[in-house]
Amino acid sequence: MSSMADFSDDTSRWRALETRDPAAEGAFLYAVRTTGIFCRPGCASRRPRRANVEFFDTCRAATQAGYRPCKRCRPDTLSPRRQLISLIVDACRELEASETTPSLDQLAARAGLSRWHFQRRFRDLVGITPKQYALTHRSRRFRASLSHGPSVTAAIYDAGFSSSSRAYDTTYQRLAMTPSCYREGAAGLTVHYGVAPCRLGWVLVAATDTGLCAVEFGAAPEPLHTHARRRFHRATLQVDSPLMAPILQRISAFIDDTTSHRELPADILATASLRQIWQVGWLSGNA
Numbered sequence: 001m002s003s004m005a006d007f008s009d010d011t012s013r014w015r016a017l018e019t020r021d022p023a024a025e026g027a028f029l030y031a032v033r034t035t036g037i038f039c040r041p042g043c044a045s046r047r048p049r050r051a052n053v054e055f056f057d058t059c060r061a062a063t064q065a066g067y068r069p070c071k072r073c074r075p076d077t078l079s080p081r082r083q084l085i086s087l088i089v090d091a092c093r094e095l096e097a098s099e100t101t102p103s104l105d106q107l108a109a110r111a112g113l114s115r116w117h118f119q120r121r122f123r124d125l126v127g128i129t130p131k132q133y134a135l136t137h138r139s140r141r142f143r144a145s146l147s148h149g150p151s152v153t154a155a156i157y158d159a160g161f162s163s164s165s166r167a168y169d170t171t172y173q174r175l176a177m178t179p180s181c182y183r184e185g186a187a188g189l190t191v192h193y194g195v196a197p198c199r200l201g202w203v204l205v206a207a208t209d210t211g212l213c214a215v216e217f218g219a220a221p222e223p224l225h226t227h228a229r230r231r232f233h234r235a236t237l238q239v240d241s242p243l244m245a246p247i248l249q250r251i252s253a254f255i256d257d258t259t260s261h262r263e264l265p266a267d268i269l270a271t272a273s274l275r276q277i278w279q280v281g282w283l284s285g286n287a
Helices: 010-019 059-064 081-099 104-111 117-128 130-148 152-158 164-175 179-181 221-231 243-257 266-278
Strands: 031-034 035-037 053-056 191-198 203-206 212-218 235-241
Touching: 010 031, 010 266, 053 059, 059 081, 059 191, 081 104, 104 117, 104 130, 104 179, 117 130, 117 203, 117 243, 130 152, 130 179, 130 243, 130 266, 164 179, 179 221, 191 212, 191 221, 191 243, 212 266, 221 235, 235 243
Parallel strands: 191 235
Antiparallel strands: 031 035, 031 053, 191 203, 203 212
8 A cells, every 4th residue: 555645744844845746746835044945845945944844735835925937837827727726735735724704705806716616616626515525624723732731621611612501412423422421531431442544554443332432543553542541531531442443444545535536735735534434334344
């Protein structure tokens, strides 16, 4: 199995720049502070010093930071396909960063597309709608805030939910326990989990008798095992139990199938995969 390269952090991006990794094309751009110019990862220009390099997801972000496009690799001249992907990535980043979810009309206007065309292209490339993407990312923030925040109420509003009832309705079935129990490390519950390779790297899947309670992605298996032990530190953990083996196999195959044709950053594909995974009854035998 070939794992999709993940260029979501500066360390992996610098490594790709050093090796001129062809898989990095379109994944990010780099700018050089001493020249004020930004380039594609595979630009044939002289390799800069690491201390002078800054990374960007899009041409727009690099330009807004004051950098000029390289005349050699022309990072600002994208094919129509790459231009569309860049617009969709920009929309995903806006959905992730906004406390109040922008409307479909706002997203479409910023992309310079009609509402209908933007919605269709977003769904074709990402696999879910902009609204579903925003809700999935918000649910991820809620889960993270539950683990580290001062209270369930604080986690609700930190994640951007307008009310506790909306948070409970959106996330309860994705926790397979109450938010309070989740925050307390799944005290008194038995949590089955396993880790398997997939096209996005590695995936951790955990479940209670009620349903899936965690799906996480990582670059290596051991950090995911550590993550499970910390998150469910008061639960009875069952690692690689017979319950999880067929679920892991199906979910890994599902991820490989649904991400194979999408030219997007790995973290965006992971968010989309989460939404699609939660929609399937993996424990009910319907998957």
